[in-house]
Amino acid sequence: MSDTISSMLLIGIGGAGCAMARNITHAFGENLRYVLTDTDAKTGEYDGPFVLIGGDRLSGRGSGGDVVAARLAAEDSVQALDDSLEGIRLAIIVTSLGGGTGGGATLETIKHLSERGIPSCVFATTPFAFEGETRQRNARGMMTLIEEAASACFFIPLDKVVGDPESDMPTAMRRAVETVASGVTLFWRLVEKPGYIRLDAERVRHLVAGAGRGRFAHVSAHGEGRAAKIVDDIRRSSILLAGSGPVTSILCGVLAGDDLRLSEIGTISDGIRETFGDKASFELATVNDDLTFSGRISVIVMLFESTHQETEEPKGSEQARRRRKQRAILSAGPTGRGRFNNSEPTIWNGEDLDTPTFLRKNISLEF
Ligand SMILES: Nc1nc2c(ncn2[C@@H]2O[C@H](COP(=O)(O)OP(=O)(O)OP(=O)(O)O)[C@@H](O)[C@H]2O)c(=O)[nH]1
Ligand SMILES: [Mg+2]
Incomplete structure (x- = not known):
């Protein structure tokens, strides 16, 4: 565990968002500063810090898919998060869009943090196609607002995370939570664990400031040719390839044991730059942790398309x-007056x- 108190806070919002956050805290395995928040009191029945929002309004029963009710609920009670914000410089929010709380309360939480000078980096899943148009519409509406309010955000389509259409629903849901959670856990390790090329919370705060909507994926491989396998997977990743404009900045995190070779770092960073454009600014960070990663390399990739404004000014300030x-x-x-100029x-x-x-x-x- 790092010997300083972390200045990064994980916030899980809504039913599925809190499930992901719990998954991350378990996978990280050590002290990780986090808080769970939901309009549904049942979410708080597990261990760990929990803030019930909208208690007076919704009586702890959840928002029933109502984004507006969840927003109002969060407006009423988001101040209850303040106890968890001491010394926090960056919030990582995990949530699932489609219901009411994940969308509505996330937006209010971002604004509240922003007013306190804390930028938010949001990881939000978007609903499976089979969930139907209402949830999809709910999610789409909130994506635009969250993108506007957050410093950086990653929307992760559940259909693309699970991949296999033959999965049964419980397996698909479980796999989705695990996949997103393991990506965020790797990101957490990258920031909190020592590596030869370090990335700390302050640098991430700088990187995400004004970064806007990004793409996020993680891949792992082991054995002979593991670095080349990683590059292959990244080149085929439908999430990373789903952009609408040229990539302007790339963050690449390589997590491995002490057996990580320089040539492997070269293969991975060259492969990523060739795939997404070598004109993009490129930031590399590594973690060397023999206990966790022995024999395996895990890589996380974050891509941004916006003109990167490195500003300390939170968006809602x-x-x-x-x-x-x-x-x-x-x-x-x-x-000018165009064709009416004369x-x-x-x-x-x-x-x-x-x-x-x-x-x-x-x-x-x-x-
Ligand atoms: N992976 C996974 N996703 C889930 C699960 N339950 C819900 N989701 C996803 O999360 C989205 C939001 O659902 P919930 O988390 O239940 O909703 P909420 O944010 O708590 O909002 P309300 O309950 O409507 O107040 C859904 O549209 C699904 O895409 C689950 O068990 N696993
Ligand atoms: Mg709920």
């Missing part, structure tokens, strides 16, 4: 809001009516 407002005014301003302006009562109303009246648009 007052400065960030002011800056966005300013940007909105600047970017929405007229750039025509007479329409002046009425001393005002140029060709200028958009919001600019004439000096109304700022809040994006």
Whole structure:
């Protein structure tokens, strides 16, 4: 265990989100700062720190899939998280979109943390196709809002995590929780465990600031040619390949025992850069832990497409809001009169009516 108190907090939100968070704390196996939060009191029946949200409103029965009720519930009681925030510089939120609490309470939690200067990095699963359109729509709506509020977010489609359509439902659900949880556990190890190329919570805080929506996957291999196998899996990963624009920054974490060879690190980092573009900024971190990884290499990959703004300014903060407002005014301003450039302006009562109303009246648009 690291000898300093961690400045990273894991927050599980909603039924499935808390199940993932519990899985991560067990897999990590040592002290990991975490808190679980749900509108459903049953989630708190397990060991560990738990905050019931919306007790007065929802009486501990869950939101019944109602995102708005969950948002209001979280608004009422999100302050109860403050006891867990002492010394915290970065929050890692795990949740599942599709129900009410995972979406609604996550958004309010991100905003609350942001007001306290704590950036959030969110790992959220999106529903299986078989769950139906209502849950899919619920999830899609919240993805946009979470992306806007969080420093960085990764949406992980459950269908792609499980892969095998022949899985029965309990197996698929269990495998999904385990897969997402093991990825986040590896990320946690990368930050909290010593390695030759270190990544600490402060560096991650810097990296995720303003990073926006990213893609996240992890792969493992052992035996002869393990580094090449990892590159093969990464090249075939449907989650990593599902981007809409060029990758601008890459974080690659390599976790292995002391038998990790330099040539293997080279194979993995070259393979990733060749696959996702060698113009992207590339950050590598390693963990050498013989007990956990002997004979095996695990790699986590985070890809971002946004123009990376390394800013210490949490997205929901007052400065960030002011800056966005300013940007909105600047970017929405007229750039010329286009094809009407040579025509007479329409002046009425001393005002140029060709200028958009919001600019004439000096109304700022809040994006
Ligand atoms: N992997 C896995 N996913 C689950 C499980 N239960 C639910 N989910 C997923 O998580 C999404 C959200 O479901 P819940 O966690 O039950 O919902 P909630 O966030 O607690 O919200 P409410 O109960 O509606 O207040 C679902 O749409 C599923 O995609 C589970 O046991 N395993
Ligand atoms: Mg629930």
